[in-house]
Every structure is written in structure tokens, then in C-alpha cells.
Amino acid sequence: MHRLINFYSIVEEAWADYDQSRPIRSVVDISAMVSTNHVFKVTLADGDSVIAKLSYFGKFEHFKEDHSIINALATNLPHPFENFLARSLTKANEVYIYRYISTSLDAWVVFYNPIKKRKMLPRRLEEDQISKLGKEIARFHKACARVKGVLPPYSKTLKIDLEHLNDILDTENGKYEHRGHIDVTKKQIEIFHENSLLLKSDSFETIPVFIDWNIGNFSVNASLKLFSRWDYDWFRMSGRVMDFYFFSRVVSDIGDRTEFSYVVGPLMEERFIIFLQAYHKEYPLTENEIRFLKEAYRFFLLNYVVKDGRYFFHEIYATKLQREVYEIYLPTLDKVFDPEKLLKALKL
Structure with a gap:
């Protein structure tokens, strides 16, 4: 059933609702392909980019609650962890979450600012x-x-x-x-x-x-x-x-x-x-x-x-x-x- 859903269009709808003044140039699926969650790189017309995550399992209330807690955690963690967590985009001082509801799907989209990556842990540690x-x-x-x-x-x-x-x-x-x-x-x-x-x-x-x-x-x-x-x-x-x-x-x-x-x-x-x-x-x-x-x-x-x-x-x-x-x-x-x-x- 969900294979017939156009997740790209949902992400585009979510961004238009978030900030219509900055149009999208492209949306690329960068999901790990292991889970059913979908992750997209959204490139805007001005060259900036954001990460969009779309989820549809669990409860919307829990999804919203979790992201609100995580964003507060990211904001308040002391040194040296003050920049460790990727931050969600906010609107009117709240984490912005777009809820898409149809007869076959209840899905939620949250946007993140891209976060820098350094080294990944080796597959086997000493x-x-x-x-x-x-x-x-x-x-x-x-x-x-x-x-x-x-x-x-x-x-x-x-x-x-x-x-x-x-x-x-x-x-x-x-x-x-x-x-x-x-x-x-x-x-x-x-x-x-x-x-x-x-x-x-x-x-x-x-x-x-x-x-x-x-x-x-x-x-x-x-x-x-x-x-x-x-x-x-x-x-x-x-x-x-x-x-x-x-x-x-x-x-x-x-x-x-x-x-x-x-x-x-x-x-x-x-x-x-x-x-x-x-x-x-x-x-x-x-x-x-x-x-x-x-x-x-x-x-x-x-x-x-x-x-x-x-x-x-x-x-x-x-x-x-x-x-x-x-x-x-x-x-x-x-x-x-x-x-x-x-x-x-x-x-x-």
C-alpha cells in the first residue's frame, strides 16, 4: 500500500507549509534502506539544503514529544556536547512537524539542519x-x-x-x-x-x-x-x-x-x-x-x-x-x- 504513496510530494508539501518563500530545487532519497523510515536531502533554489525525515509508525503524539525533547536536549547540553545533536528546524519557537493524513497513511515530516560528520568508528575496535x-x-x-x-x-x-x-x-x-x-x-x-x-x-x-x-x-x-x-x-x-x-x-x-x-x-x-x-x-x-x-x-x-x-x-x-x-x-x-x-x- 505504502509503495504507491509519493513520499517526495509529501516532503515538498511539508516544506511549502514550512517556508513557501524558499522554493525547492531537488529532493533526493538518502535513506539507509534498512528501515521503513525515509530520509531525504532537500536542496533549495538558493543552494542551501536541509534533511527531511518522514515516518509513519508509532503514534504522532510520541513522534512530536520525542523531537521536542531532543531539540531541548540539543539546545541545553553542556560543553563538549553542545553541538553533538542535529537540530530540528523550528517555527514559532516550536519544532516544526508536518502531519500528512490520507485514507491510507498518517505520516509526519520533520526537518533537520545538516550536521557535520567526522570519523566513523572502525568496524572492530582495539x-x-x-x-x-x-x-x-x-x-x-x-x-x-x-x-x-x-x-x-x-x-x-x-x-x-x-x-x-x-x-x-x-x-x-x-x-x-x-x-x-x-x-x-x-x-x-x-x-x-x-x-x-x-x-x-x-x-x-x-x-x-x-x-x-x-x-x-x-x-x-x-x-x-x-x-x-x-x-x-x-x-x-x-x-x-x-x-x-x-x-x-x-x-x-x-x-x-x-x-x-x-x-x-x-x-x-x-x-x-x-x-x-x-x-x-x-x-x-x-x-x-x-x-x-x-x-x-x-x-x-x-x-x-x-x-x-x-x-x-x-x-x-x-x-x-x-x-x-x-x-x-x-x-x-x-x-x-x-x-x-x-x-x-x-x-x-
Whole structure:
């Protein structure tokens, strides 16, 4: 259905609504071709350019909320992160979001100023690079925590997202899409809630987290200091350990992979322990946060792969990943993840 939609014309409509005085010369699709989101480079007649992102999964209210928080974060982050995040264009002092509604599509467009990029992380990091990255991410998280008090309110929580998944499983479409896996999915949601209660996750500090830290989403300088970030698909306000699974993949011995796989193994690698030790020295973690890594991973599978997989990933990836959630990822979680090893390494 969406293949018949002219996304280019929607972007053109959005820009005309934003600033009709500056006509468009060209619109070029620069999407990564992995997700269903669309990213365009919009070149204006005067030679300037902006980046347009078009999205149509999730809720418009959450999309608007997330971008409002991100823009406030970008504006208020202290040195050396004051220019790290790509900023959205604003109108009348608010992030400008264009909403396109038709009988077949509810889509939203937001514009960004282009952001400079430096170096991408190497596909496989050396151990000293892992330590530097761990320290840098700790400093970034501390900076995010420092300004959380001036950010707009948020409504999206882990509990709400999994309640939404539970509701989906009770619908006709949900029963069809997740057929054969309804009971196990509901059981996993129950386990998440039980363990979250035991670990008192509600007491964890809530900060802005971006979750998807694939190396294609941000750049660093020659010293591995964070330089720029431009992808916000999985942004949310939550505990800082929600970011850690993707960093375990970034520092993994295998290194960055072109083929998608979300096995739990990287959380147990010695190389991730090096990352954690460097992070912990800069911004100490608690025992319960380390134990919650397992639940953060479980939530990632349930929310981003099972619930939103078919809306975010292209169908070939979504089908593969959702099958592997039930055949590989969840069945091996209890066998592979051992928090005691991580706690011992951090002397907690």
C-alpha cells in the first residue's frame, strides 16, 4: 500500500507549509534502506539544503514529544556536547512537524539542519579504543542527566510500550501476525514486569537515551570523542542501561556486522566488560542496573523487534529477526547472560 504513496510530494508539501518563500530545487532519497523510515536531502533554489525525515509508525503524539525533547536536549547540553545533536528546524519557537493524513497513511515530516560528520568508528575496535568509548559515553550520559530537569515532559515508558504489545496480541491482526507465539510473548512481558519490580527499576535515574548506537548513526573525532549524531528512531526517556546492548555490539570481538543479528552474547564478552569498567569508573553503576541489563535486552526484543519490527525494519529483516527472537534470542537468554560475571568485574 505504502509503495504507491509519493513520499517526495509529501516532503515538498511539508516544506511549502514550512517556508513557501524558499522554493525547492531537488529532493533526493538518502535513506539507509534498512528501515521503513525515509530520509531525504532537500536542496533549495538558493543552494542551501536541509534533511527531511518522514515516518509513519508509532503514534504522532510520541513522534512530536520525542523531537521536542531532543531539540531541548540539543539546545541545553553542556560543553563538549553542545553541538553533538542535529537540530530540528523550528517555527514559532516550536519544532516544526508536518502531519500528512490520507485514507491510507498518517505520516509526519520533520526537518533537520545538516550536521557535520567526522570519523566513523572502525568496524572492530582495539581494547584502548573500547576504554575511551566507555569513558566518553559515561560523560555523555552524565551531561544528559545534568539537563534532564529542563526537558519537556514525557509520557512513553517501558511499561506503557509493553502494555501496548499486550493489547496488540489480543486483536485479530495481532493474533494473525504473532500466531504461534502469543503465549510465549505474554509470558515474556510478565517476566519483564516481575523482574523490573524486583530490581526496583522505577528508582533508576531517567535520562534521554538513544538505544540504537549502530556505528552508522554517529561520528567521532580522532580522539574518539563524540562529534555528531543524527539518527533518533528509538529515542526515549529511560534508564541509561537501555543504551548498553548496542554498545556491547559496537565493541564486540566480531565487530560491526552488515547482517542483522541480535544475539545476547556480546553482553558477556570480555570486551564489553572493558567498556563497562571504563564507564563505571567515570559514572558508577549500581548492582541493580547491571542485573537490569537482562531486562533491557528483553524489552528491546519485545518492543523493537516483536512489536515494531514490521513497521521499522523492511520485511525481509523483520521476518528473520522475529523468527530468531523465538528460536534463538529468548531461549538462550537465561543460559548465556550471567550478571555475576559483570558484577565481579565491576567489584559490585
